[in-house]
Amino acid sequence: MRVLIVEDEKHLAEALGQLLAEQRYQTDIVYDGTDALDYALTGQYDAILLDVMLPGLDGLEVARRLREAHISTPILMLTAKDEVQDKIGGLDCGADDYMTKPFDAGELLARVRALTRRQGEVIGNCVTVDDLTLRLDVRCLMCGDDSVRLGFKEFEIMRLLLLSFPAVVPKDEIISKVWGLDSNAEDNNVEVYISFLRKKLSFLHSRLAIRTVRKVGYFLEVPQS
Amino acid sequence: MRVLIVEDEKHLAEALGQLLAEQRYQTDIVYDGTDALDYALTGQYDAILLDVMLPGLDGLEVARRLREAHISTPILMLTAKDEVQDKIGGLDCGADDYMTKPFDAGELLARVRALTRRQGEVIGNCVTVDDLTLRLDVRCLMCGDDSVRLGFKEFEIMRLLLLSFPAVVPKDEIISKVWGLDSNAEDNNVEVYISFLRKKLSFLHSRLAIRTVRKVGYFLEVPQS
DNA sequence: TCTTATCCATGCGGGTTTTGATCGTTGAGG
């Protein structure tokens, strides 16, 4: 599990590195926004601890650019500020969580754990969530004894949803990851494939369902109880 | 949000009470160390403003005894002294923060907010105040076992109210943050959505209620127990 | 050529947002 630490105050950065290292995270530390962006754009991290006040680019800008580049690595924003506007600003820039200094070490670890926890399970060349398994080699979706073949686009979208489970996958992320960054695909395309997938899901009698978040995107849900 | 003010100089105590009351904190004021201890031991407060120089028990002693009794209410120590020794002393006695007189009203409020931050704090993808949790990812409001989906505008307004808790959010601020600076939305629009939100709040049986401040705006309140 | 996958255009249905009307509340002034 790799974590990128972005913090210009070297002592704090060190302390964070040590704290995470003790928990067996592999960490890289950078001290300014420009380096942060370079490192994070490799997409190799499972989480990023990002200070807001930084030389060069500030944390908000780093977060915004990462999301623009469709790097969806979870970001935990760190800041000394305590203003509502900053909280909203941070989350709007694409941060996933937010902590104000000074913070408790245990709490920080808990949040990092929370951020890196979800993700569908990949075993061999299958992705499985609940009763659904997606075979990556033959592009088919299985549930119980039944299975269906998926088209390429269907497959890519399903894989995204499964790997992101149970998080919401924004429509524009689906477009950029499935059609490509420079595509001119429209929202409607996604909707069409979601519709196909729902049909196949109900054919398979899977417990999972694709749910909509209006104006945002889709996520998989196991209807509870 | 309840704050105990401990300050023997009555004018200052009054001023503090007023300042906090404007921000919708409920305050109690006591003028000596013995009363302070009695009141604070009830454990009903979310923060304590504690003067050091007091008749009867001094502030340091009050803090020490509270911690002995395992009351962990955050304490903001107030004093005219500006010696490092006092700061260390105060913090060793169990104070969480320290301000020297004279102090700036804005700074005091910021520190109180910092001490009571657990309320209205962002944890993961959720904002929680009292028994209410707003899930930012799927835009739904939860209380106990029940939950409701919120429309986009409803969601934005609720988020503002929660993040600003317990302060009043002016109507024009709601309009500019939710509809945009250049919008021509009218006050009545806000009122309509507040009405929607109140309906959902009561459906959820939440203890929180949206209260009106005439000609100003709205705020969330936990009806006192 | 035939099949399959993908894309695009369209219209329906339902949720969201706006608007206007009505009625209740509050506070000031007579």
Place this chain on the structure above:
DNA sequence: CCTCAACGATCAAAACCCGCATGGATAAGA
């Protein structure tokens, strides 16, 4: 104490937007 005006709450209807499904056009591969 009454009246009035300003403000706020609520409701219902209308307008609007979004997501979904369908069917046909187009492209790609067998």
